[in-house]
Amino acid sequence: MKQTKTPPSGIGCIDDPLRPILGMCGVMQGNEEVILHTHPRAQLAYAKAGVLRVNTADGTWVIPPTQAVWVPGDMEHQVIAVSPAEVHHLFIDQRQFDALPTQCSVLEVSPFLRELIIRAISHGRDYLPDSPAARLMAVIGDELQALEPSSLYLPLAQDRRVVRVMSMLRDNPADSRGLEEWAADVGASGRTLGRLFLRETGLSFGQWRQQLRLQEAVKLLGEGKGVTEVALILGYRSPSAFVAMFRKALGKPPKQYCVDLTSGSGES
Incomplete structure (x- = not known):
């Protein structure tokens, strides 16, 4: 199968302390690859359906729908859709949270966090500080700091x-x-x-x-x-x-x- 190469979205490069978490979603076709890149914001990539693979200089992670991959800010990485995937991304300003992972890892996603991710993305990227959306992002930050790594x-x-x-x-x-x-x-x-x-x-x-x-x-x-x-x-x-x-x-x-x-x- 021919591999399709896609540039990164650029959202991970947005510097906006008033919005510590920015979300986006999209569909990746099977064997589609987001080319090797970095961004200052950390990233949580969650495939609501399908399977992703993330490559870094340290190793390879495979991410099914029960899990998500965490990529710290400024880490060079590549995302590949192993099969057609509906992908939800959160881009997190690590300066706003104390205990986020410092290494790339696959994390277990509870049903509660899954719903939080989907709800966060529905608010878009222009939510107001001290709004319901901003409070939701704070809850997500708390959940991310408590996640356990998986074995993939x-x-x-x-x-x-x-x-x-x-x-x-x-x-x-x-x-x-x-x-x-x-x-x-x-x-x-x-x-x-x-x-x-x-x-x-x-x-x-x-x-x-x-x-x-x-x-x-x-x-x-x-x-x-x-x-x-x-x-x-x-x-x-x-x-x-x-x-x-x-x-x-x-x-x-x-x-x-x-x-x-x-x-x-x-x-x-």
Whole structure:
């Protein structure tokens, strides 16, 4: 599928202390990409339907409708719609709030916050200070400061041997070779490669590969593929093994997740 490149909206560059949160919404087509960019305001991107992927220099995040991605101000990032997505954005002046995240992360979105985001965007970007809209934005700020990160994060690395393994696994997540086999392929010992993975990503090799497969699973489910097909694509010996991994990581089975992907519901 041909990739469509889109420039950023520019809203994240608006300097307006009287309006600490600015909202916008729009539709992204499948494989549409907002090109690499930065802006002073932090950004919360929430796909009411569809799946997003956000890339930074530190890693990759996949965002289904039950979650949102937080991008701190001035962090270079790229947003890609893995599948057609209805996206709601909040652009936040971090100077106005004390405890917002300082690193890019995927955050769980409660039904309450989801409704707040939708309501905030309905007020537009020209609300008056000390108005009902301004008070709503203050409540959103309180909610954002209390959000918990989710597990859909894939850290990247700098060491050339680790990067090579990551690249090959991203091309073929079903590759089931063990650490020793990968180490021989990149000119290292298994112990060395394992230590490098842990040092550079904070995850063991096995944990990193599972995170990759989890991200790919969310992407493939968002594209409409069935659970058995996804399990086979990702190299699982049986659909039940894939379902068990998915449920343990994300708290619900893939079929329920598929329902949420199309409905935008965070409830199981």
